Amino acid sequence: MPRTKQFDKQEVxxxxxxxxxxxxxxxxxxxxxxTSLGINRASLYDTFGGKEALFESxxxxxxxxxxxxxxxxxxxxPNVKQGFKVLFEKAIEESTNDICKKGCFVVNTTTELxxxxxxxxxxxxxxxxxxxxxxxxxxxxxxxxxxIDSTKEAREIGSMLFTLFNGIRVLAKVDTNPxxxxxxxxxxxxxxx
Amino acid sequence: MPRTKQFDKQEVxxxxxxxxxxxxxxxxxxxxxxTSLGINRASLYDTFGGKEALFESxxxxxxxxxxxxxxxxxxxxPNVKQGFKVLFEKAIEESTNDICKKGCFVVNTTTELxxxxxxxxxxxxxxxxxxxxxxxxxxxxxxxxxxIDSTKEAREIGSMLFTLFNGIRVLAKVDTNPxxxxxxxxxxxxxxx
DNA sequence: TTTGTATTGGAATGATTATTCCAAATAAAA
DNA sequence: TTTTATTTGGAATAATCATTCCAATACAAA
Numbered sequence: 001m002p003r004t005k006q007f008d009k010q011e012v013x014x015x016x017x018x019x020x021x022x023x024x025x026x027x028x029x030x031x032x033x034x035t036s037l038g039i040n041r042a043s044l045y046d047t048f049g050g051k052e053a054l055f056e057s058x059x060x061x062x063x064x065x066x067x068x069x070x071x072x073x074x075x076x077x078p079n080v081k082q083g084f085k086v087l088f089e090k091a092i093e094e095s096t097n098d099i100c101k102k103g104c105f106v107v108n109t110t111t112e113l114x115x116x117x118x119x120x121x122x123x124x125x126x127x128x129x130x131x132x133x134x135x136x137x138x139x140x141x142x143x144x145x146x147x148i149d150s151t152k153e154a155r156e157i158g159s160m161l162f163t164l165f166n167g168i169r170v171l172a173k174v175d176t177n178p179x180x181x182x183x184x185x186x187x188x189x190x191x192x193x
Numbered sequence: 194m195p196r197t198k199q200f201d202k203q204e205v206x207x208x209x210x211x212x213x214x215x216x217x218x219x220x221x222x223x224x225x226x227x228t229s230l231g232i233n234r235a236s237l238y239d240t241f242g243g244k245e246a247l248f249e250s251x252x253x254x255x256x257x258x259x260x261x262x263x264x265x266x267x268x269x270x271p272n273v274k275q276g277f278k279v280l281f282e283k284a285i286e287e288s289t290n291d292i293c294k295k296g297c298f299v300v301n302t303t304t305e306l307x308x309x310x311x312x313x314x315x316x317x318x319x320x321x322x323x324x325x326x327x328x329x330x331x332x333x334x335x336x337x338x339x340x341i342d343s344t345k346e347a348r349e350i351g352s353m354l355f356t357l358f359n360g361i362r363v364l365a366k367v368d369t370n371p372x373x374x375x376x377x378x379x380x381x382x383x384x385x386x
Numbered sequence: 387t388t389t390g391t392a393t394t395g396g397a398a399t400g401a402t403t404a405t406t407c408c409a410a411a412t413a414a415a416a
Numbered sequence: 417t418t419t420t421a422t423t424t425g426g427a428a429t430a431a432t433c434a435t436t437c438c439a440a441t442a443c444a445a446a
Contacts, residue, residue, distance in 0.1 A: 005422090005423080006412090006413095006423070006424080022308065023309070024219070024304075024305060026217070026219035026220050027219050027305075027309070029402075029403065029404080030403075030404055030405080031402080031403085031404095039424090040423075040424050040425060040426090041405085041406095041424090041425085041426080042406085042407085042408095042423075042424065042425080042426090043423065043424070045404095045405070045406080046422090046423080050404080050405075051404065051405090100308055101307050101308040102308070103304060103307070107304055107363055108304045108305075110304075110363055110364075110366055110367055111217075111296060111300055111301045111303075111304045111305065111363060111366065112217060112220075112301075112304065112305055114294050114296070114366040114367065115215065115293055115294040115295070115366075116216070116220070121367070124367045125367050125368060128364065128367050128368055156376050156377070156380055157380065159373060159376065159377050160357075160376075160377045160380040160381055162360075162364075163357060163360035163361055163364055163377050163381075164353075164356060164357055164360055164381075165360065166359070166360035166363045166364055167355075167356035167357055167358065167359035167360030167361075167363070168356055168360075169363075170300055170303055170304060170359045170360070170362075170363060171303075171321065171355075171356055171359055173303055173304065173307040173308075174303055174307065174314070174317045174318050174321050175318060175321055180352060183349050183352065183353075184349070184352050184353045184356050187349055187350065187353040187384055188353055188356075188357075188381075188384075190384065191380055191381075191383065191384075222432075222433065222434080223433075223434055223435080224432085224433085224434095232394090233393075233394050233395060233396090234394095234395080234396080234435085234436095235393075235394065235395080235396090235436085235437085235438095236393065236394070238434095238435070238436080239392090239393080243434080243435075244434065244435090
């Protein structure tokens, strides 16, 4: 009886993610979304609820993808300093190869929607704590295996590297020269020596 | 003959700066500005040209103030590592004391208006180069006076500290605990040892 | 006080915003 | 093929957007 959906929800959500990522919440209109997603206005409201709800879904998808990305790098690289280097350099490549200059959706959202959106702010705080823990645990692994001096504090190093990571995500929008950014990374990673 | 202006242009510009700083370009409406600045809609267009022109003026005022602020700290502090520490900790205090969570106007503008606004992007690139030079020259001064090991590269350290600075400006919006941020700063400044 | 010019308040404009609604189209099941 | 639930296109809505315009106001100089 029921007519089946004419589009793949996940596919459309990915397109919405790209658009919000590039333009931000306020500069993206429903009309932009309707045009870009290729679905009808009514379908958009029916399937995703509205602009705010769609933004949140798109944002959560991004978080999920990028968290998984970090985990995969850390899991597959036993040399901890090398693992961080790969993570940072991949982020640099992603930024500098992207002619759109979208940057990092999480960073963009932090600066655009704080202050103002309490719901998003809560998600962002969780995200920060998760990411710092991910970083710190990986440093701790390096301490455990003797790669990193055991007098170091894993949590502090994790926080510091995550902070540097955020800074790179901002500045890669302004200056897309990857070599300069890689030098910054090398210097930042010297905290592990 | 001519009636004199009923308001101080500089004073009004400062109010515009505060509002754009807090809400960003897109989320600030002309009505918001009219209400907040206390001047008439027509006066706003007459005196400042329009929304974009007013934003640019407000943004340049912010850059001017914050550049002067950095210069003053560096000039008045002969101990280079201490000078950086003061700069970072003042930025942290400013962020964590601000209940509005405005963050840094330059960082906010970078993530909101790139991609899209080529004029602003050019200003942001200049700003980055200026700031990195300011940082690097101060590091170089430390090398010249023997405070910092002469094998270090001033430019790289300057860039790395500026990157960390930007990261702090982002994360201070998410987590306003100043002590965590100060630990990050201390670790970051160890590149000077 | 009168004169002349710039400022002012507020209405008007036309574009765009997010959202809702409904008749027509569509496709799976009967 | 008919039935039926759902999607779809596009119009309609009401709010808000940036900007312009003008008559009324207000002030410095005469």
